[in-house]
Amino acid sequence: MERRSFLKMSAALSAAATVTGCNSSSKDVEEVVPDEGATEEVVSWSACLCNCGSNCPLKVFSKDGKIVRIENEVFGDDSFGNHQIRPCARGRSNRKRVYNPDRVLYPMKRVGTRGAGEFQRISWEQAISEIGDKLKGIYDTYGTRSVYYQYQSGAYYDLNGSSTWRRLLNCMGGYLGYYGSYSSAQVSRMYPIIYGSNARSTMLESHNSDLCLFFGFNPLEIRQSGSGEGYEFAQIKNSVKTILFDCRYSDTVAGSKIEYHACRPGTDAALISGIAYHLITNGMINEAFLRDKCYGFRAEEAIPEKGLAALPYERSYEAYILGVGELDSIAKTPEWAERICGVPASTIRSVAEQLYAAKAPYIVAGYGLNRQANGEHNVWASAALCSLLGAVGKRGTNTGHMPNSRNNLSSPGFPSVSGNEQAKISVFTWPDAIRNGKDMTAFKDGVQLPSDELDENGDGKLNADIKAIINFAGNTLINQHSDCFATAELLADESLCELIVVSENHMTPSAKFADYLLPDSSWLEKDDVANQSYSAGSMSYITAMTAAIEPLGECRGTYDVCAALAEVMGVGAEFSEGKSYPEWLKEYYETLVAPQDEIMPATLEEFQQTGLVKKFNPLSESHCGLYGYVNNGGELNTRSGKIELFSHEVDFMNKNWIKPDYVVGLHIPPIPAYIVTWEGYEDSSPEIQDYPLQLAGHHTKGRTHSSFHSVQWLREAVMDAVWVNPKDADGFADGDWVIVESLRGKIKVRAKVTNRVMPGVTSMPQGAWFSPNGDVDEGGCINTLTAYRPSPIAKANPQHTNRVRIYKA
Structure with missing residues (x-):
């Protein structure tokens, strides 16, 4: 695909929405055009492995050792259920990602301060020797809990990714783990308390519904691949009545019949409480369901x-x-809720009555609700609303959770080796484990420890500081974490964390903080296996990834890097089991992947010749979350055995966990209550009175989190700008450069003045790369503005809870 065609396609997609060792040029890499007629084109298969949830297969055409274009697969007649898997603009831009000028091409060692991006090129032999010696020394000196494998989501390989690094660290005895993710830590922590699991329905199950109710759920932007959940919702968006609450008029709403209502960020539990009041006081609740299947309603x-x-x-x-x-x-009347969330009381009543009239309401709370300072209770409120209606476990309904994909093909990842370390911290609290991990506790920080390390009340200490960080294909070291300037200052202190190893394709903001920067080969330069990931809808597929070209520069695959490090650290035999990577790949496919279904080719060679296997999973009872519990009886894995509208487990936390000094409202109430938060709409603290606007982040079609940010085609196709309502555009106009400032920092970005964001609220695309110039981030990274204040239960990121002010630059 060429640039002109790419931009035309991107415009169509958006029509509903108006250093050493690395080439540091801001222009596109000048690719060598193959001689006409030199050789025939070679076709290979790869996959786009970013964290969008789809892992779309890519049909890659190369000529004379150069990638020339990318197309989608064309198997099947493209009718729904036999549809093609069509990558979005990001997937189709992968040729530019491979040949990007910021590719890391050689092993490098830091020579300047962390974050300065100053490196010298070294050999692989030196890199492996020095990293292996230093990492082993940290293990020997400080123990397994001092080594942290950081959350990453930039490369969903089977054998050349996260599971490979974890296998290496487990061969050394283990490492400090994490629980949760930057996307969904709060809901993933709460739903096992409410339902005993992360129970939910598929997006396809909404095809059995007569009313969809979405809170901050935006499937046509976050799930935009040609086979995923967005595609499944698109089949019904104009035929099934849909109501959507969000602070921003997203592309899911645009050009459709969806009933849209603006709601202030962080107030969804108040909105749902107003709906609940109308349902309860007007006899519109399902008494039998609440009595038989729920605990704590009365x-x-x-x-x-x-x-x-x-x-x-x-x-x-x-x-x-x-x-x-x-x-x-x-009383949580609709009028009470209106004053908080901004939704008119009449609308709240109307929505409650539409829910009551619906036979099978399908309710979803988008992950944006959980990334709030009160995120745990926002998602709990959405689950409670489902229970009030009896809209759980019934065909066409959901549990309030984000939809999942019911896959009938899978691949497990690199076979694991058991480590001895069991301690885990929240995915978000690693900075505290660097500063003073020894004093982190279960009751204060949510540390998870083996039972023999807990006292009689269930509290215990981590007793270790992080001294080494392994970061593979992840930008949470700085860019996707909160408070970038403070995080940069922490990482710059080499007396705390002694070793940072980053393995990357590109010179990301996180890569600049590496002590050793290792050049990972790209998705299109590896032989591997890729499944459909976690949100590809009901079309399961597995791709035989075969390298389209030789790796650029001295890039290497993860397995080869980890095998070499294992040898230096004395665990080579345990790691490799005497097998080369090609031998592992063949054994892995033929023993763990192929036997699962007769449609899978028996041998790796046959699979690679086929390139792609896909299988649709049609609607059935398995698509409906908690269908078995509701219809067949039994108990859930909760304290009460039922759906919990009151939780004794949360009540224990409220009584025993330490309340942070930044909490301004309720701490951890044991019911799905609305909580007033710091820097929320109702926060009247003196220090934020000059910061009148709420700020939330949103996803765009031009990035997946921070992946693809350096692809110039995508930057041209989707402009990064802060969305501001005309009523709040004081002293600047649409297109002006502005400063967005919070208590943590300042960023410089263009303004998009639009009625598509509600008054008093601003919204920014998340994922732009942190690029500080003095005290201003000129890269426009939203996390320069966000706060490092872990949420109450999951101890997770509250990155949509912010107050800011905006003025012309």
């Missing part, structure tokens, strides 16, 4: 065999909604 008797004391009515969810509970004496 008073509950003691359950001695489960260790649960009696629950008095005033502690129940209904008592809270009616204003007669222990938390407050305020």
